[in-house]
Amino acid sequence: MSCMITGNVPLMSGAPTRVFIARLAGVAVFDPAGDQVGRVRDVVVALRLAPRPPRVLGLVVEVAPRRPVFLPITRVTVIEADAIIFDGRLNVRRFQKRDSETLVIAELLDRTIRFRDTGEPVSVVDVAMEPTRTRDWLVGKVAVSRAGGRGRVAGRGERSERPGVRGVRGRGLRRRGESLIVNWDAVEGFSAVEHGQGAAGLIAAFERMKPADLANFVHELPEKRRTEVAVALDDERLADVLEELPEDDQIEILGKLEVDRAADVLEAMGPDDAADLLGELPTEQREQLLTLMQPQDAAPVRRLLTYADDSAGGLMTTDPVIIAPDATVAEALAQIRNPDLNPALAAQVYVCRPPTATPTGRYLGTVHFQRLLREPPPTLVSGIVDAELDPLRPTMSLEAVAMYLATYNLVAGAVVDENGHLLGAVTIDDVLDHLLPEDWRESVMDAGAEVSADPEEEALRGTGGNP
Known part of the structure; x- marks a missing residue:
């Protein structure tokens, strides 16, 4: 198997290689004939009792039209920096995460964990999976970022080939500190429920994704994680994503933001999209947000709100060329x-x-x-x-x-x-x-196909990754 390696680590014959999972986000997936069937959205793993490393179950691949499906890792034949090839067998039943499963990009990135020996808190930047001699894949390494430490921590792990992890533009985000690559059993805390988990790593993984595709990803996240991602996105990017989300998601996310931040995001949206969103809010909340917006941004939105939704005035944007x-x-x-x-x-x-x-x-x-x-x-x-x-x-x-x-x-x-x-x-x-019907965005995002169960998939996932 050809594998994407990390940093400048040489690929030696017979030696195990590492694939950093966050780098797989958005990578194209091809069948044996070379036809692209979708793109990687996430990687599914089964956490196990410490110190046993998680077992990789498969990939979540997004196929048209924006439908996530499960691709067992046993069907992947090639993993490269810009392409993944599988054996051609793919069940297009919509992926549903099970209680025993964890999504690496959506749930593990940015999590605060601790060094097992000292209790020092660190943030998860990425995790690496490695193949075993039995063709299984295990999560053996964790790339972590220390808040402000300097110098190498002897015995804990390797210094990352990347001297620093690039930060993400947005409110309250700063450049990360020193990054290290450590063994899975050197850290703990992956199973704890964390409140206030950041989202810089998750956003970085999908920074090249189009707003509509990122909106689909955000739509699938749990409410807690969805809010964390929204808070971490910069105003322009969040505005683009909101414009592509279903109405219920828009209202939920806007309500979770601080009111000043919500006004800033509305300013970054197109006037017509901002008017559509504000039109769904209670009068008092709508007026509060309009008052906080810059007058030059609020004025066209107020004009649009005077027209019926299904009229030319209600449909138009006030920013043509x-x-x-x-x-x-x-x-x-x-x-x-x-x-x-x-x-x-x-x-x-x-x-x-x-x-x-x-x-x-x-x-x-x-x-x-x-x-x-x-x-x-x-x-x-x-x-x-x-x-x-x-x-x-x-x-x-x-x-x-x-x-x-x-x-x-x-x-x-x-x-x-x-x-x-x-x-x-x-x-x-x-x-x-x-x-289109009012719920067309939800219909596209939730589209699925009634396909019979895949025995191999059920055997892999039904036992927590231990068939």
């Missing part, structure tokens, strides 16, 4: 190149006389990005604007907006008031969000 008529094609293209911009919003720019902040001066029309690509960079947008297409009105119904976009083959449309001022734009993703 707006340019003045004397702007050039080059300037317009520079704005839609913004990587943080919603692709639907980047599909066109809206030309308005100053002021260009919504509600704008007089709306003149739209320029689609394909037209921008066909024109010389110095061309003024006023000369290529499409002024013939009537804009949406804020009181138009959801059905009317959907028909408008379908009729003209658009992914977004301008919303203009009776005085000709641009109020915002409705994008196709918001239309679909409201046309």
